[in-house]
Amino acid sequence: MKNANDFPVKSTVSAEDAARVKGLGFLRDKNTPDCFNGRVITRNGKITADESIAIAEAARRFGSGEVAMTSRLTVEIQKVPFNNIAPLCEFLAAHGLETGGTGPKVRPIVSCKGTTCVFGLIDTFALSREIHERFYKGYHDVKLPHKFKIGVGGCPNNCVKPDLNDVGIIGQRVVKVDYDKCRGCKKCAIEEACPIKAAKLSGDKITVDKEECNNCGRCVKKCPFGAFEEYTNGCRMYIGGRWGKKTARGIPLSKVFTDKEEVLEVLERAICFFRDNGIPGERFADTIARIGFENVEKALLG
Ligand code: SF4
Ligand code: SF4
Numbered sequence: 001m002k003n004a005n006d007f008p009v010k011s012t013v014s015a016e017d018a019a020r021v022k023g024l025g026f027l028r029d030k031n032t033p034d035c036f037n038g039r040v041i042t043r044n045g046k047i048t049a050d051e052s053i054a055i056a057e058a059a060r061r062f063g064s065g066e067v068a069m070t071s072r073l074t075v076e077i078q079k080v081p082f083n084n085i086a087p088l089c090e091f092l093a094a095h096g097l098e099t100g101g102t103g104p105k106v107r108p109i110v111s112c113k114g115t116t117c118v119f120g121l122i123d124t125f126a127l128s129r130e131i132h133e134r135f136y137k138g139y140h141d142v143k144l145p146h147k148f149k150i151g152v153g154g155c156p157n158n159c160v161k162p163d164l165n166d167v168g169i170i171g172q173r174v175v176k177v178d179y180d181k182c183r184g185c186k187k188c189a190i191e192e193a194c195p196i197k198a199a200k201l202s203g204d205k206i207t208v209d210k211e212e213c214n215n216c217g218r219c220v221k222k223c224p225f226g227a228f229e230e231y232t233n234g235c236r237m238y239i240g241g242r243w244g245k246k247t248a249r250g251i252p253l254s255k256v257f258t259d260k261e262e263v264l265e266v267l268e269r270a271i272c273f274f275r276d277n278g279i280p281g282e283r284f285a286d287t288i289a290r291i292g293f294e295n296v297e298k299a300l301l302g
């Protein structure tokens with residue numbers, strides 16, 4: 001398939017300047033000699049009406065008037081001429097916004113709408129916002145061996161594919177089954193509620209396959225005889241996921257975390273572990289494969 005854009009237009013911006021503004025979140029528009037697309041960071045994928053108006057106004061004043069959503073929840077202002085980049089950044093800063101999200105560092109956090117979603121088990125917007133402040137902003141000047149992506153999902157439905165990130169966090173509801181209360185009903189409400197059939201009647205008792213169960217919590221309080229009443233909310237952390245030229249599914253750390261501070265601590269240890277042990281150019285998945293998951297897990301869990 002051929003089109004007019006098969007080959008990039010020759011750039012009139014020097015390679016040094018292009019590299020400098022790339023670090024600020026401006027990526028070259030190959031169809032133009034001097035325009036860039038500027039990534040506005042949305043912190044956790046949620047922006048206010050005022051911020052939305054400011055972004056639209058910035059696109060109108062400094063770009064082509066168009067914006068494009070990126071797969072990692074940033075908003076790209078399109079076709080910003082090189083000379084407009086500095087005034088655009090100033091305008092955004094005056095509205096509490098910034099561009100960025102490139103380079104070998106912690107990348108913008110991707111969050112699902114678990115805070116409001118009926119299946120959400122954790123407050124994904126709040127957690128992502130905290131991760132944004134502490135690690136996207138807090139580690140902004142920390143150079144890593146490669147990019148480091150963090151995804152936060154509210155439940156095992158995995159809408160934002162957290163386990164394909166360098167670190168993925170997934171909301172969990174761990175049910176504590178009181179097997180003594182099971183009466184072996186003819187039609188078991190739990191069997192019906194379990195979307196992945198991890199809960200099954202075996203003889204006259206319910207059984208839950210712990211290997212299969214993904215802690216979605218949909219069975220909680222569904223048993224009319226109170227066998228599935230107690231539960232704990234928390235999250236699982238997956239490390240070493242990636243998607244792109246090479247793919248890898250993150251591997252879950254062995255415990256379910258119930259304390260948010262512990263999640264943040266382990267996340268910080270993961271970033272520092274990658275900084276200290278990664279070879280330049282390799283993703284966290286490669287570091288884990290080289291050093292061994294068990295050893296990395298031991299270091300992260302202290
Ligand atoms: S992952 Fe779960 S909580 Fe998040 S949007 Fe999807 S269904 Fe909702
Ligand atoms: S788990 Fe509850 S609904 Fe299912 S068989 Fe046992 S008592 Fe009945």
Ligand code: SF4
Pocket residue numbers: 173175193194195196197198199208212213214215216217218219220
């Ligand atoms: S937590 Fe989810 S997967 Fe596990 S038994 Fe309950 S409904 Fe099934």
